[in-house]
Amino acid sequence: MNWTFFHKLGSPKWFYDISGKWLPWLQVISLVLIVVALVWGLAFSPSDYLQGNSYRIIFIHVPASFLAQSVYLMMATAAAVTLIWKIKLADMALKVMAPIGVSFCILSLVTGAIWGQPTWGTWWVWDARLTSMLILLFLYIGIIALRGAIHTTEAAAKACAILSLVGVVNIPIIKFSVDWWNTLHQGATLKLTEKPSMAPEMLWPLLLAIVGFYLFFMMVMVLRLRIEIISRERKTRWVKELVS
Amino acid sequence: MYFDSWSGFLAMGGHGFYVWSAYAFALAVLAYNLISPFMAKRRVIEKVRRQERLMHRKVVVDDFRVTTGSSDNSGNRSANPTLQKHRPERQEAGPESAKRSPQ
Amino acid sequence: MNAVRKQRLILVLLLLAGVGVAVALMLFALRENINHYYSPAQMAAGDAPTGQRMRGGGLVVPGSVARDTESLKVSFRISDGAGEVTVHYEGILPDLFVEGSGVVALGTLGSDGVFAATEVLAKHDENYMPPEVQKAIDDAHPGYPKPTGQATVQRELRSLQDGS
CATH class of the missing domain: 2.40.50.140 (Nucleic acid-binding proteins)
Incomplete structure (x- = not known):
């Protein structure tokens, strides 16, 4: 198999050029989707038969939780690429994704707590789903702290990549915790194999919000990655020309 | 619109505090994610420019000593190196970076 | 993919498998305690x-x-x-x-x-x-x-x- 395309893909300059074209689209589409989805979910969706209006927190909680886990999976993928192919761009991606992932992980935990109070009667329980999500938060913080603690870029890249890879076992635990154990947290509403257990007039804004949040993540990641490229490639001629 | 009135929308059937605080926090997280790259960009560009200026001065010194010039002194535009003080450059750096930051 | 990269790929997979097995064993040992409640x-x-x-x-x-x-x-x-x-x-x-x-x-x-x-x-x-x-x-x-x-x-x- 010919892997040259893979290395071309990892060229920072190539990425900088192409991402500049995507950015405006990502910005407009993601923000429009989020606004439409949240206004729909807040004002136009019917209330839930059991939870009343407090269920409307789902339109943030679920997209944030999905993102917190997906971003980690992407970081683990970038970590594998960093370790195997030593592609600089992969390590830059790993670095810039961590703060975004941590923000959505916190959003997921906080909205979950706010939702838990009126529905379950408590802000927090140490059940398997909530605890594994908290571990994910600590993994994110650990990866960010590790990079801050190591000053050589090369060594930091390697250490962060290994920690990211090791932590990825937590992702299936989060996903299946509600099936494997008796948790207070309910099972998944959106399933790959079955019909979602949600009325369509609630499901549509939720799906829109999920797509909007993912695009928003991509947009923020591209923004941050471009800055990281400028910072790390500052000695190259094209960055000097770009900046001056 | 699902709600009958504006006040009903705000009250969220008694769950207003929970719903609105969750949405407010979400807004704060989205805003942080949106704003922080632009702050970082300004910082990084400033850093790269400063380093560029330092490189210039080194090049200038090298020129006086008539030693080997650095490989990429492409930025050395001025014919007279002594005129290439960094003071005027710094003046234009502020507004320029501000202009550049929104993509 | 050259030999060095293949070797690194195998190392990464081994690392993942090792950690996966360790965690699986740990969870198996704890399986009752992780339950939030008894029926x-x-x-x-x-x-x-x-x-x-x-x-x-x-x-x-x-x-x-x-x-x-x-x-x-x-x-x-x-x-x-x-x-x-x-x-x-x-x-x-x-x-x-x-x-x-x-x-x-x-x-x-x-x-x-x-x-x-x-x-x-x-x-x-x-x-x-x-x-x-x-x-x-x-x-x-x-x-x-x-x-x-x-x-x-x-x-x-x-x-x-x-x-x-």
Whole structure:
């Protein structure tokens, strides 16, 4: 198999050029989707038969939780690429994704707590789903702290990549915790194999919000990655020309 | 619109505090994610420019000593190196970076 | 892909497999302790520890809720279809606490088989629907326990019973 395309893909300059074209689209589409989805979910969706209006927190909680886990999976993928192919761009991606992932992980935990109070009667329980999500938060913080603690870029890249890879076992635990154990947290509403257990007039804004949040993540990641490229490639001629 | 009135929308059937605080926090997280790259960009560009200026001065010194010039002194535009003080450059750096930051 | 990269790929896979196996073993060893609650059938069968703090979870048996008129004391039975246990509690119940709904109670199981709860949490399932839809389902299946959405909690508890 010919892997040259893979290395071309990892060229920072190539990425900088192409991402500049995507950015405006990502910005407009993601923000429009989020606004439409949240206004729909807040004002136009019917209330839930059991939870009343407090269920409307789902339109943030679920997209944030999905993102917190997906971003980690992407970081683990970038970590594998960093370790195997030593592609600089992969390590830059790993670095810039961590703060975004941590923000959505916190959003997921906080909205979950706010939702838990009126529905379950408590802000927090140490059940398997909530605890594994908290571990994910600590993994994110650990990866960010590790990079801050190591000053050589090369060594930091390697250490962060290994920690990211090791932590990825937590992702299936989060996903299946509600099936494997008796948790207070309910099972998944959106399933790959079955019909979602949600009325369509609630499901549509939720799906829109999920797509909007993912695009928003991509947009923020591209923004941050471009800055990281400028910072790390500052000695190259094209960055000097770009900046001056 | 699902709600009958504006006040009903705000009250969220008694769950207003929970719903609105969750949405407010979400807004704060989205805003942080949106704003922080632009702050970082300004910082990084400033850093790269400063380093560029330092490189210039080194090049200038090298020129006086008539030693080997650095490989990429492409930025050395001025014919007279002594005129290439960094003071005027710094003046234009502020507004320029501000202009550049929104993509 | 050259030999060095292939070697690194194998190393990465080995690392993942190693950590995966270690965590799987750990979770297997802890499998009972990670459960947030015991089911009424487990309590009835004596699988749950008595006299120590634990959680019990099940569906509130319709018609079993008895509230004290003077205080916040309440007593009800929880069931998982295979067993029942009586719960005593004093305090404010969550909004979602209704007959037929899922609850998780924190407390101690006495030797008399009564679960003395200090905290009652409501467990809901993953179904979301407007009240009208729920009403339509109710009308179509009048005999169904209310609220119908909790059928999943019931199923969950039953499968737990069959599985363990």
